[in-house]
Amino acid sequence: MVDLKVDIGKLHLKNPVMTASGTFGYGMEYSDFIDISRIGGIIVKGTTLRKREGNPYPRMKETASGMLNAVGLQNKGIDYFIEHIYPQLTNVDTNIIVNVSGSTIDEYVKTAEKLNYLEKIPAIELNISCPNVKEGGMLFGTSCTAANEVVDKVRRVYKNVLIVKLSPNVTDISEIAKAVEDAGADAISLINTVLGMAIDAETRKPCLSTVTGGLSGPAIKPLALRMVWETARAVKIPVIGMGGIMNAADAIEFMLAGASAVEVGTANFIDPTVTIKIIEGIEDYLCRHGFSSVSEIVGALETL
């Protein structure tokens, strides 16, 4: 038996596989297909202080080996989450992590503050990287000063594990990562979607109502892998890797590049059981290669 347990600071995961925010609803959407408590952690849909309707339809376009989305953080707001959704999640025997977003620092702070009091939410993932909102979102994640400031302000009020989700839409990811680490983040997750665009030549119109959107799926995996590798070398805090993970081999590659855990996103849409297959695949890999613990492969990339 290999040990799949991973610690992200004070956050204890039964295995390193989590679900990426916005791709797994609140978990219940998948409970017909799998026992969701087997997943290491479920990162629920991006939550903001107030209700957001998101962007108008169309807000998704399939592209080569991926998809562009411009959902725009549609959610019913933190109070609705606490009152109506949280009670349904308290029986799920795994880590429920809330992805927090905002247009202003004040919104991030107030939302995070409210989550302090939920016993079954051991961590939040601060989303400073959403490319699909007009204000805030990615703006906080593309400048070291802004990233440092928002993380610092949230850190002052949030007592549990603070994960910060970074945007790939920057020149030097390691600089942003260091700014976030300095501000007191417990972990970094990356990458959020890559800003992209699709056009319908026949109609000469953009495919998304917002013109641009966030690209996810295997199309972005090499980019994500490189950024996770760069980030893991730049900071001391744990890194959670994501971006186009479709199977166990992909997940293992991220861990070899330095990720302590991974998030699976777009793959959930195609195969709702994929997280379980990835967990089992990692276990199988560790057995085959004679590792006794998954932590042994974190950053175990060898040189040529």
Place this chain on the structure above:
Amino acid sequence: MKKLILDLILKKNIRLNEQVHLLIFSSEQSLPKILPGQFVQVKIDDSPATFLRRPFSVNFVDGENNELWLLIQIVGAGTLKLSETSPGASVNMILPLGNSFTFPDKKDEKILLVGGGSGIAPLLFWGSCLRKADFNPEFLIGARSRAYLVELKEFEKYGKVFITTEDGSEGEKGFVTDHSIFKERKFDRIYSCGPTPMMKAVGAYAIKNNTFCEVSLENTMGCGIGACLCCVTDTTAGRVCVCTEGTVFNIAKLKW
């Protein structure tokens, strides 16, 4: 209803015209209960161009033979590949998904099912269910021309069929809403599926005449199970997922 991921076997692939194929699937295990108006999410293959699953309305369920019918129109790479699938192939689907059409209250209600293009797909199954429950549905089917009219014989098993074609090559000339049936008759319930402009026109007629009307929407979907929030439409209850709150909506709830 519990959603399942099933591998179905393609039994028959029938080319109905240059754009439309009828795919008849069977399953080794018995199919779950599927309601009229529900859809399935079909995995195409693992190729980069057809990456996501594709949603299709259930065209018909043959309970006796444990068969599921999908009527597919070739509109892109995914539907093209599916149309080229050979009998015997295994096709992975998530089902059943979405809500369903609402049954009428009284057996003597005048019921019209209005379909256009491949939007007729769910109306065959719905018509069969209505007939089985002793209702008397009638069908109004619109197409570009005679060549694009499909499954007419199937529809005729469950009720009278009226036709419009844009070029007048079959039935009355014009769009479905131009059909004389709307001037001559009153209906208690109208159910519609087809191109959005057609459903909007049918919906406008229903609202004007204070007629109950449900339409089945066909928005582009990512997951089909309410997780990705991509297939939204605006309703009186806000912006909602078509895959879980629909695909069937009462016209009064849509902000069209």
